[in-house]
Each structure stands twice: as structure tokens, then as C-alpha cells.
Amino acid sequence: MKVTIDNVQVEVEDGTTILQAARKIGGKLVPPAMCYYSKLKGSGGKCRTCLVKVAQSSAKDPRPMPKLVASCSTPVQDGMVVQNLTSPEVIEARKGVVEFLLLNHPLDCPVCDQAGECDLQDLSFGYGMDETATEEDRREFPVIDIGENIKLHMNRCILCYRCVYTAGQLTDKRLHGVMYRGDVSEISTFIGNAVTNEFSGNVIDVCPVGALTDKTFRFKSRVWFLKPMNAHRECSKCAGKTAVWMFGNEIYRVTGRKDEFGEVEEFICNECRFEKKDVNDWIIEGPRHITRQSVISANHYEESKKQSVINPIEGTMEIQE
Amino acid sequence: MQSAFGIIKTMKNSNIIHHPRFARDGKSVAFTPAVLAKVHALILRYPEGQQKSALLPVLHIAQEELGGYLSVDAMDYVATLLGIQPIEVYEVATFYSMFYLEKMGKYVIEVCRTGPCAISGGEKILAHLQEVLEIKPGETTPDGVFTLKEVECLGSCGTGPVMQVNSEYYEKLTPGKVDKLIEDFREYANRNKPGGLSWVEKFC
Amino acid sequence: MGGKILLAGIDIPGIRGFDVYRAHGGYAAVEKALREMTASEVGQEVNRSGLRGRGGAGFPTGLKWSFLDRKSDKPRYLVCNADESEPGTFKDRYLMQHLPHRLIEGLIISSYALGVNTCYIYIRGEFKYLVGILETAIMEARQHGFLGDRILGTDYSLNIYVHPGAGAYICGEETALLESLEGKRGNPRIKPPFPAFKGLYGCPTVVNNVETLAAVGPIILMGGETYSKIGRGKSTGTKLISACGNINNPGVYEIEMGLPVEDFIYAPEYCGGIANDKYLKAVIPGGSSVPILPADLMLNTAKGEKRLMTYESLADGDFETGTMLGSGGFIVYDEDACIVRNTWNLAHFYRHESCGQCSPCREGTGWMEKVLYRIEHGLGKMSDIDLLVRVAKNIEGNTICPLGDAAAWPVASAIRHFRKEFEFHVKHPETVKNIHHGALNIEEESLIPDSGTGIKYW
């Protein structure tokens, strides 16, 4: 099947979604995804940041689709023509979505552990408005522990459902979920239940914002002061392939290895994540490559002859080839 | 606020959302054998392996039979009956507005607040009820007889203003009618007269 | 008016019971369909009738049925949507309360046509008393051999079950309804896949409204051809309209499609005019989700033609000057109605009923409600009005299910047609704090248009 996205053609298999096709091409034209997670069945469709315009449904049916569609959950058809950044309509809609996502977001980045590796930060940097139009008070939830090692800042949650799918698909007994509905819905255990399970820590990695954070790392350091290293160890529960975040010779935290789309390559167990903070626990393979647009890269100068400029149209930082 | 039109509801600071966290009482709850038989019959209405489908009807029954609201213990019991995780029950029970999570009054008065009822006098009825019962929507009278609630359209807009009391509809309300009803309920409450037919009886 | 079709016999005492219903020709359609017609013939008849979905979208029923995946070896399901929660709509309730057997009859024939052996009626939980009525009707039909195994001695078997919801408007959306029927939260599904391929329990499923399915029996009896001649153009047959608001005779009326709106509002056999001899100000003709129209645009289209009760005529002028037939919840506002307050009221409804899955609807409905609340209570700014338009636009079309649109349209249309009233609220905060009805016409009497039709309207 041939699909064209922002004038680039790509050949994909039947059943591929537009987003996956775009990721196959890679680069700037990949729509941002805040809720879709390729490793979680059923995820996607909720945040609406990945909206794109289908200018031609297929070779057989050249009509455009009447509405913007969520690229993460729309399968491609042969001869489909998709517009992402080339459609002003998409950019407008995405700006609208970002505004909605930030509407009740506390904007507490200065005290948020996720700052620097937050998808929402990156997204608002790219599509946010310079001023807020709302004067309404933001919604507020109390901060709670949902497990021995996991902190939940519901205020920051964008209800992407990723953590719920993770708990449902990786563990045999889900203990947290989405309660209530509409704009008062929240992620919760409902009863004072602690989320305990060998793989429960993965909800921290899948969370696109700072709603679920690692208590063992809380306020220890800003992520951009740390050096992520690929590391592995013999583990009976998981593959033991992780990223360890180091400052000098100390391990501050352990996470899954995230790929360029922010998804972990493999889920890791709680023992690796929360308990193995000693360098001697790990075989360190070497530094991880950090994607250029991440704030984390700010303190890590990779040798580069490329010049970064601010793209005047999107206001995003990009590297000139 | 008092005005020509009655008491105007001023918005509480609704931005701070504090959903209570509930606790297991550890009390053992169970349906009577007759009710249990009905529940098992209900489960059989759905294909094999899809017993979770019976969750909504069974929760209705649980709410009615096990104390007028869904305690954590009641929900855990329903989860065991249907062979599902308790969290799946909590998620559902919090989603639907007909399920109560905390103890309610004997008579739960649910007044329709939506457009068509509002323009035919619904706002006045709610204001009147607040005055008569001396409680605000969401509250229960100190004697535990009445809980007042605002609900959205009850599907009876042509006969508005409407309220539902323990799943009975009362239509074309006037303040006078409401006074009379409240009086009747107070009396029934003392006589322990049950309101309406039960869910169990509704299913053949 | 072509006589009553759906509501035929409603005045006969005891028609709710099987015996009386049967004595007045009830279940003849089931006998005709099952004994004399093949399943596909029934489908063709429905197709020929031009029947369109009465749940809101108006999608041709025959076409919808033809999409059902018949190749799959999984069981197929028919689900009757009796979740009726759209503000202003109470027609299904009326039908089920008085003529439950008309629905059961329609369900049997439709299930037969679709090759379905299990059918669920998803009814909103608040209609608890109707659950008993429907269960009784099902039991009676079973006792008389119209349900259960080998109906009327044919090979065809069918079971119908009633499934109560529990208070969520969103469960009227067909995929949310299926989720809810599976015992989950009523979160609409992402489409595709459509229910015709993957519906209830992942099996091919058709979801139809109560009124749509009830119309199938009469269609089989009179023939699709005959049915299609009733009504006007592509709006065939009769439609139940539930009229409410400031009119003399609120209630459910069965009208032949094509009736002029003006007749519907003023004729004594229908709404009987505006109550208390007031002026007509505005109408929401299809349940709260469709755009509101001011009196002049409601009675006559922008082109100056008489507006009729059909899908096409009501939509004439699109969103600029038109609206939709929707579910037929006809809400009439008199001169005293405050459009701002009403819009705020409906925005509150959508905020409360949003499932909260997708961000534009979850956040946008709450935002609109808060801004409208401020304007209505004298705390608004001029810029808020444009803000509302922008928020509505950002929600519209960008959500998983049409509830987002349904929340945006009432706000957008109210501002489009009644901007002056919003501005009045901003300019006169003290006045609107105390007077909630028709604040605008106190000051701007001159805004009352002269209709020239001899009928008083605002």
C-alpha cells in the first residue's frame, strides 16, 4: 500500500495506521502522540493531538475525509494522501487541542520531576499559545501515593489512559483505573489501595506528563543534569535492559530505554527500577543518544557541525542540515 | 442570593475536586437466596464468558438490597459474583450517576435541572425544595429522610417540572404539590412504607 | 395527515396488554414476515420504505442494515437504543409506555431480517418502571409463541432481553451503549471498526432507535412502497415529535413529515400556540444538541420558503440559518426566555454528560460552561463571547464521538442568532443579576420583528 504524507510517499502493509506510516518515514512530519503507545493494545484516539487531514481517502475513493482524523487510530488505504504540517487546518486544530490540554494543567514545571522529558512541555513549545485565554480557576486534586514508590499528581494528568492499559496488560491484577467521568474524572485506586505489582513501575515510563513519578527519584535532580546510560543486568523477572540516569558515579534513577518516539523498548520490572541504584548492580554499556529536540540534550554537547535555528513558522527549535 | 425569581444558586468553588477515598468495612454482605437466584438468571441473559455484562443490572439490585448505596464491600461482593476485578466495578460505579457511593436519605429527591424543565418552572421547584428541606443539592436532611439532588433531563420534558423520588416520577410540579409530597413522604418514612417496586421485581 | 401509524390504537383501553393489542391486528406483521417473506425480502421492504433512523442522525435504516457483516461466522446482534436522554426528547418513552408490543413486534421482524437470535433493549436506568412494562410484554409474546425457540413453528428463534443503563446520556451514542452493555464505562469507541463489523462482544451488530424499529411492523404490513409515499421527498413516513417548553399543549405527536413548522406550533391539534398568549422567540427543533433558531428563521427559511418538518427543510441553510430534525425533541421558547441562561443550562448538561475520554470535549465543555456562567451572572466580558465561539469551533469535529459537536452547536448557534442578548448581559450586569427572563426585550422593544404572517412571534 502506498500512502503519501506531507508529500512524502511510503509503502506500508495493510492495517498500518497513518501514525505508524508517518513514523516509518520519520522526521518532522510525524504527528505528536500523547496517548497512543504502540506497545499497548487499545491505546490511542483520546488526546487528539495526532489529528491529521486526509486529503484523499484512497486511490479508489479520491474524496477527502470530512473531518480531521486521529492518525494513531485510522488505518491507511492504498493511495491515501495525508496532510500533517502542510495543512493549516491541522495546525490550528492541534493548537486548539494543546490549549485544551493546558487548560487545567497546573503549569508547575519548575517543581515537576518530569520537566525536561515531558511530552506536554515539548508539545506546548511547538503549538502552544503565548498567552492563556482562560481566567477560570484550574481544577485541583490532592497529590497522593498510589503505591510505595509511585506518586500521583492528578492535576498534571491528561487522561491518556496509558497507565491503565499498562496495568491491565502487564499485570494480572489492575488496581487503579479511571474513576468518575467528564472533567472530574481522575486516575485513582478508589480505595486506599497501594498499586503493588512487579511491573507496576512501568506506568511511570508510559506517563507522558509528570502525573506519575518515581518516588525514589523525587526532587533528587533535574533530568537534564543527569547522563542516561544504557545498562543491563541479569534479572529473573524482566530482560534487565534499562537506562540508568547517572550523576558522576551515582545512579539516580532507572527507567526503560525510550526510543525516538518516547516509547520504551522493553518494559522493566520494579526491582530493576526501584531497588538497583548501585553502580555495581549494573553493567554499563555506554551513553544513550538523546534526541535533539529534548531539553535533556541542553547540557550534553554532542559534536555537531549543524546549526540550530528557531523555525519561524512553528516556533520550534530545529537543526539545519 | 434572593431575587425576583427565587434563590439563585451560586457556584461553589467547584474547582477543587476532592473525591473521597473509600475503605473496605470488612463487613460481609450478601444477597438473600431469592435475590441471588434472580442475579444468576440475569447473568444467563448474556453469552458465556460475558457475565460482566450483567454488571449494571446487578449493581442496581445491590444498591437497592444492600443499604441504598454501593459500599466498597457491596461492590467487592458484586465483583466476586461476576468473576471480575473490584477495580472494574469501581470504575463503572463512579461513571454512572444513578449509583450512589455514600449513604443517602430514605427518599432521594432528584430534581431535573435541564433546559426544558428549567423554562417551565424547574428552577423554582428546586429553590422551593431547598427552602422546605433546608438543605442544598447533594445534602441529606439531618434526620436522614431526604437527600436532594439535581439531575439532568429525565426524559419527561413535556410534563415538566419533573422530579424523581426513589425512581418514581412526579410530574407537572408546583410548589404546592411539592409541599404535599414532602408531607406524604415524611409520613411514609415513619410507617416504613417502601417506595416503588424493586429492581428484582422488574425483571421477569 | 395520513392517520396514525406508530401510535395507531394508542387510545384503546388495555392496548398495552397482549390480548387487546392482538385483537386489534397486533403481530399480524410478524406473521406476515416470518411466514410469507424471506429475511432479505424484509430488508428490501425496509429499504424501499425510505425509513431513516429516528435516533438523531437520520441515516437510512435499510442501508445501515445492508452494512451488517453477514460473512462472519460470529453471532449477530440487534440492540435497540432506548436510552432516550436528549433534553427535549420523550417520544420513545411514550411509545414504550403505551404500546410496548409495537416495539417488540418491530424487534422480532428486524431481528429476523438481520439473522439475529439475541436482541437487547438498552433502556436508560431512570425508566425503571418501563423495564417492568417491557419485560411483561416480552413474557406475553413468549407465551403466545412469538418469541423463544421456533417462533410460529418456523426455524427462527429469538430472545429479547431488557438491559437497564444507570444514568449517562453518553450511553445513547451507539458505541458507548455497546460498551455499557458489556458492563464497562460508557466510553464511546474509536471508529472504525464500525458496529456492523465489530459491535457487541466484537460481533456484527446493528443499533437502532426505538421509534425506527417500531416503524418496521407497519412498514411490512402496508409495504415499503406505500410507506415511502407518506411524507415528503427523502423524509418518508411519520415522525414522533415530542413538544415541550412554553406551548399550550406539550406532548408527543405523530406527524406526517412535511408538515409546516408554523402549523405544528400553532395548530390546536398540535402544540396549540404559545402559552399565555406570548410571542414565539426561538425553537430548538430536534433535541438540545441541534442549533437553536430564532422565530423568523424557524417558520421560514432564509430563502423565504415555509419551513417544513422534514430532515431537508429543517437543515436548509446549513449552520448559518438552518438546524436539524435530530431526535424530534421540539423545545419552544417564548419571549421571556433568556437565551444566555438557557445556553448556560445546556452547556452545564454537556459538561456533566461528557465521558471525559478525549481532551477537546472533556476540557472544552467545562470551559464553555464556566464562561457562560460568568456571562449569565453579570461577570462577563465582551471578549468572552468571541472566546466561546472559538472554543466551540475547536471542539467541533475534533472529538471521538458527536457529543463534542452536540455541545458546541447550541453555544455557537445561540451566539450566532442572539449575539445582542449576550452583549446585553455583558453591558448590563446589574440587570441580569436580578432578571433572568428575556432581559433584552425590556430595553430593546424595537427588536421585536413584524412577522407579516399575522401570527405573533418575537
Ligand SMILES: Cc1cc2nc3c(=O)[nH]c(=O)nc-3n(C[C@H](O)[C@H](O)[C@H](O)COP(=O)(O)O)c2cc1C
Ligand atoms: C451523544 C449522543 C447521544 C445519543 N443518544 C441517543 C439516544 O438517546 N437514543 C437514540 O436512539 N439514539 C441516540 N444517539 C444516536 C445513536 O448514536 C445512533 O445513531 C442511533 O441509535 C442509531 O439508530 P437509528 O439509526 O435508528 O437512528 C445518540 C448519539 C450521540 C452522539
Ligand code: SF4
Ligand atoms: S497518569 Fe499519566 S499515564 Fe496515566 S492517564 Fe494520566 S497522563 Fe496518562
Ligand code: SF4
Ligand atoms: S466527545 Fe466527549 S463524550 Fe465523546 S468520546 Fe470524547 S469526551 Fe467522550
Ligand code: FES
Ligand atoms: S495519539 Fe492519537 S489521539 Fe492521542
Ligand code: FES
Ligand atoms: S428537561 Fe426535565 S425531564 Fe427533560
